[in-house]
Amino acid sequence: MAESFGMLRAAQAFSTPREPHLYALAYHRVDEPGHRPWLDPSLISATPAQFEAQMRLIAHAYHPVNAEDVLHALEGGKPLPPNAVLVTVDDGYCDFQEAILPIARCYGIQPLLFVPTGYVGSGIFWWDHLYQAIYHTSMTEIHCSLGCLPIETPEEKLVAMERLRRYFKQIPYEQAKYEIAELPKLAEDHHDTLNWNELRAAVRNGATLAPHTHSHSILSRVSIERAGEEICQSFDLLQQEVGNILPIFAFPDGVREAFTPEIIELLNAKGLKLVFTMIAGFSRLTKNDPLCFPRVPIWHEMSLAQFHWHLTPLHWKHVSSEAKRI
Ligand SMILES: [Zn+2]
Incomplete structure (x- = not known):
């Protein structure tokens, strides 16, 4: 293992581009799979132990930067470190x-x-509600707009989950919200989404917050007027509740189909300076494409050696994949 890490260090060092570039890592959840079994485990990016090993590697072999450092470099200030x-x-x-x-x-x-x-503070995201309707039920079928889907076996549950997730991402948000509310969920309420007090505490402890729309709507699937409202509403609410919000944004879903040139133009017009996608990769921090910035997706089956390999330019030379996203 030590040998493979030595090779990875070499791959990292010898292939590092001269111009400053940025690896933006994309996480969703960091948890033990069995800790909250009512949540969709596919959104777990790492266990706490894996995450700690990853942060240790970044702190020792890379240069961690915060959002302000990145914006500052983008605006012509102090360049990012290698x-x-x-x-x-x-x-x-x-x-x-x-x-x-x-x-x-x-x-x-x-x-x-x-x-x-x-x-x-809502307690649950729609995709976890869907997960509960399929995985935490004694029912053998689920009745929904797609008809009556069998959910008796693990394979049937997997198929139903994927079909419904795709369906709800494609229909208008209000309709999806209405249909998801009709699905059964656990009787017990859980507190799984941060509330405003917790978000303010996170900022006091060093986190930076940025908008990710209001409803988590996929912007390419709503009208341009609605997309504008989603962007402004989330930015204004964060500004009102937390304050000092930087002009940074991330697309829900984030794949190429989740946004359009028209939406990028809208973000530009609204003063956003840096926008993250879920297109997999790393990039130089130039003014050419800061409104369409790639990220390195992290998933929990990833070994530490794989994690390190994803933080080398050599890896991205022959990879063009899209990340698991929500
Ligand atoms: Zn999201």
Whole structure:
């Protein structure tokens, strides 16, 4: 293992581009799979132990930067150091304050959290409600707009989950919200999304918050007027509740189909300076494409050696994949 890490260090060092570039890591949840079995485990990016090992590696072999450093460099200020890494986290699950922030702080790392403001303090995201309707039920079928889907076996549950997730991402948000509310969920309420007091505490402890729309709508699937409202509403609400919000944004879903040139133009017109996608990769921090910035997706089956390999330019030379996203 030590040998393979030595080779990775060499791959990192010898292939590092001369111009400053940024690895923006994309996390969702950091938790043990069995800790909250009512939440969709596919959104777990790392266990706390894996996350700690990853932060230790970044602190020792890379240069962690915060959102302000990145904006400053983008605006012509102090350039980013070589091998700059920004830790980003999407959605605002409670494990951000329980695991992500305390571990990151131990290594002097200040994560950037993207918040869909409509879900702050709501307790549950729609995709976890869907997960409960399929995985935490004694029913053998689920009745929905797609008809009557069997959910008796693990394979049937998997198929139903994927079909419904795709369906709800494609229909208008209000309709999806209405249909998801009709699905059964656990009788017991859980507190799984951060509330405003917790978000303010996270900022006091070094996190940066940025908008991720209000409803977590996929912007390419709503009207341009609605997309504008989603962007402004989430930005204004964060500004009102937390203050000092930087002009940074992340697209829900984040794949190429989740946004259009028209939406990027809208973000530009609204004064956003840096926008993260879920297109997998790393990039130079130039003014050419800061409104369409790639990220390195992190998933929990990833070994530490794989994690390190994803933070080398050599890896991205022959990879063009899209990340697991929500
Ligand atoms: Zn998201």
